[in-house]
Amino acid sequence: MAIQLFDENNIREMPSEERFNFCENILKNDDDESRRWDAVWLVGELAENINENHRIRQKVADLMEWVLRNDSNGVVKHEASFQIAARNLREKIPLLVEISLNDKSVLSKHEAIESLGLMRAFEVEEDIKLALKDPSSDVRETAEFILKRFKRLRNSGEYTPSEIL
Numbered sequence: 666m667a668i669q670l671f672d673e674n675n676i677r678e679m680p681s682e683e684r685f686n687f688c689e690n691i692l693k694n695d696d697d698e699s700r701r702w703d704a705v706w707l708v709g710e711l712a713e714n715i716n717e718n719h720r721i722r723q724k725v726a727d728l729m730e731w732v733l734r735n736d737s738n739g740v741v742k743h744e745a746s747f748q749i750a751a752r753n754l755r756e757k758i759p760l761l762v763e764i765s766l767n768d769k770s771v772l773s774k775h776e777a778i779e780s781l782g783l784m785r786a787f788e789v790e791e792d793i794k795l796a797l798k799d800p801s802s803d804v805r806e807t808a809e810f811i812l813k814r815f816k817r818l819r820n821s822g823e824y825t826p827s828e829i830l
Contacts, residue, residue, distance in 0.1 A: 672703075672707065674687075676688065676707050677707065677710070681711055681721050682721070684707065684708070684711060685708055685711060685721060685724060685725070685728075687704075688704040688705075688707050688708035688728075689704075689708070689728055691703075691704040692704050692705065692708075692728065692731070692732055692736070693731075693735075698738040698740060698741050701732075701736065701738065701741045702738075702740060702741050702744050705729070705732060705741060705744045705745050705748055706744060706748065708725055708728060708748075709725060709729070709748035709751065709752055711725050712725040712726065712748075712752040712754065713751075713752060722752075722754075725748075725752070725754070726749070726752075726754040726756060726757055729745045729746075729748055729749050729754065729757065730757060730760050732745040733745050733746065733760060733764050733768075733773070733777075739770035739771070739772035739773050740772065742764070742768070742770060742772070742773040742776070743770075743772050743773060743775075743776040744776075746761060746764065746773065746776040746777045746779075746780040747776060747780060749761060749780055749784075750779075750780035750781075750783040750784045751783075753784060755784065755786075758781065758784065758786050758788070758789060761777040761778075761780055761781050761786070761789075762777075762781065762789050762792045762793075764777035765777035765778040765781065765792075765793070765796055765804075765808075766792065766795055766796060766799075771801045771803050771804055774796070774799065774801070774804045774807075775803055775804055775807045778793060778796055778804065778807045778808055778811055779807055779810075779811065781793060781811065782810070782811035782814050782815065785815070785818055785821075787815055787819060790812065790815055793808050793811055793812060793815075794808070794812065796808035797809065797812075
C-alpha cells in the first residue's frame with residue numbers, strides 16, 4: 666500500500682478481530698476526531714484484498730456505515746466514504762447516495778459523491794444529478810466533476826481499488 670498511516674499503538678500488529686474491536690471502540694467512544702480518523706483508516710485496511718463474502722469485510726462495511734450515520738465530524742465521515750470506495754464496498758453505494766444528498770456536512774456530501782465516482786457507480790448517475798441543485802457550490806462542483814468523469818470512464822472497465830492505493 667502506498668499510503669502509510671502512523672500507528673502509535675501498533676494496531677496493525679493485532680489479530681484482525683482484536684484490531685477491529687479496538688478501532689470500533691475508538692470510533693464509538695473517543696472524543697478526539699484525529700484518533701477516530703486514524704481508526705477509520707486502520708479498520709478500513711482490514712477489508713483490503715479479501716473476498717467480498719468474508720465476515721470481517723462485512724463488519725468493516727457496517728462500521729463505515731455507522732460512522733457515516735453517527736459521527737459528528739465531517740472529516741471523519743469524509744474518510745469513511747473514502748474507505749468505502751477504496752475497499753470497493755459496493756453494497757454501501759445506496760448509503761453514499763443518501764449521504765451525498767442529505768448529510769448536514771458539505772465535506773461529507775462532497776466525499777460521498779467523489780467516492781461514487783471513484784467506484785464508477787454508474788447506476789446512481791441520476792441520483793448524482795440531484796446534487797447539481799445543492800446549496801453548496803462545492804457539492805455542485807463535485808457532482809459536475811463526477812458526471813463528466815462518468816462520461817469519460819463509462820466503457821473503461823471495472824474499478825479496482827488497488828489502482829488508487
